[in-house]
Amino acid sequence: MGTVLQLRNVALGFSGLSLFRQLSLDIDAGTTLAVLGANGSGKSTFVKMMLGLQPLLAGRMTWPKGRPREIGYLAQMTEFDRRFPIRVRDLAAMGAWRGLGLLRGLDRAGRLRVDAALEEAGVLDIADRPLHTLSGGQLQRTLFARVILQDAPLILLDEPFAAVDQTTEAHLLGIIARWRSEGRSVVLVIHDLSSVLDHCSHALLLGNGVAAHGAVDEVLTPERLVAQSYMSQSQAAWMFRRPETAPTQALEMGDV
Numbered sequence: 001m002g003t004v005l006q007l008r009n010v011a012l013g014f015s016g017l018s019l020f021r022q023l024s025l026d027i028d029a030g031t032t033l034a035v036l037g038a039n040g041s042g043k044s045t046f047v048k049m050m051l052g053l054q055p056l057l058a059g060r061m062t063w064p065k066g067r068p069r070e071i072g073y074l075a076q077m078t079e080f081d082r083r084f085p086i087r088v089r090d091l092a093a094m095g096a097w098r099g100l101g102l103l104r105g106l107d108r109a110g111r112l113r114v115d116a117a118l119e120e121a122g123v124l125d126i127a128d129r130p131l132h133t134l135s136g137g138q139l140q141r142t143l144f145a146r147v148i149l150q151d152a153p154l155i156l157l158d159e160p161f162a163a164v165d166q167t168t169e170a171h172l173l174g175i176i177a178r179w180r181s182e183g184r185s186v187v188l189v190i191h192d193l194s195s196v197l198d199h200c201s202h203a204l205l206l207g208n209g210v211a212a213h214g215a216v217d218e219v220l221t222p223e224r225l226v227a228q229s230y231m232s233q234s235q236a237a238w239m240f241r242r243p244e245t246a247p248t249q250a251l252e253m254g255d256v
Contacts, residue, residue, distance in 0.1 A: 003028050003064050004154055004185045005050065010059035012042055012049055018057060019045060020211040025204070029153070032180050033187045034196040034216070037206030038229050043189045044076065046206070047156050050187065072147040072155035077140065077162050082131045088142050089127040092118055095149030114149065121145035122171055136163030144172055155179060157188040161195070173199050193220065193239065205230065 003026045011021040019042035027033060035043045048054040049061070051073060072095075084091075093106065093114045106114065118124040121141040131139065140160065147155060157176075161169045173195060179186050180201075190196060196203060196216060203219040205212045207228030212219050222236040231239065 004031075004068070006060075006062040006064060008060045008062070010049075010061065011057040012045055012054065013057050018209065020206055020209055021058070023059070023204075023211040023213065025213045027154075027185050027187065029183045029185055030180055031185050031202055032176065032200045033185070034200040034203045035187060035189045035206070036191065036193075036196065036203060036220075036230060041206035041228075042211075043206060044158055046204070047158050047187065047189060050154075050156060068153050070150055070152040072150040072152035074143050074147050074155075074157045074160055076158045077136065080139070080143070082134065082139060084131060087128050087130055088123055088134070088138075089114060089118065091131060091142055092121075092123075092127075092145035092149060095146035096151075114145075117145040117148040118142075120148060120175065122168075137165055137168040140164050140172070141168065144175055148175070153184055155184055155186045157186065159189050159191075161190065161192065169195070196220065 005027040006025075008024050009021075010023040011018055012023070013019040035046055037043050045054050049056065051071065093110075095117075096110065096113060115124060115127070118127050121144045123138060123141045123145060126134070126138060131142075134142065140163065144160070147157075160172060164172070169192075176186055176188070177199065188200075190200075197220070200216055202214065203216045205219050205224060205228055207230055210228055212224055212228065222240045225231050226233055226236050
């Protein structure tokens, strides 16, 4: 399906602080790339780099087929003010402003598209509720509906499963699986290793100034997870003690 984004010898960080160097990778259509690392390793900074909000310290970022006209983006929930006085339906519809012309108002086809996205995300029944009344899971489902309506070839999700229960996470992972089957590229910052092992094709592990990229089973080895300070020796021994069963147990180590 082709390559969406190429990074060559990229260094990322801030003035006087380098998070990592010498990262080269291709993000192909249909790829689901998990970005993992301890706090402060550069996960959200990496996502913002792809949005053009964070400059490179060195290296080159190339869009072989041109930068997508639309990039789907779901920020961390902490960056969202749910006191904003709009309804669930209105927030979701913001994702369709380019294609539906929201400044002119939605026609019947546009309203049906919004309702379909709300239904897929599981929030159609609360479409007219104001945001401040939502739980964390309901808000995250609403934000997923907004991303669905963006209809973008590249989708960036920064901690999309924060503050959601396992049922909601499973539902949202189903949406991500559909995106992947449609040939969309999904990059998600995530802590749950079981979800990565079960649902992602590639991983980018950040930590200790190193950026390791490749197929999930090549990158997320016990030795590398320990070396890059993602988990301790004892945690790695527990996680990988029974490879045939460990991936089914949710284990979050990103804040260790």
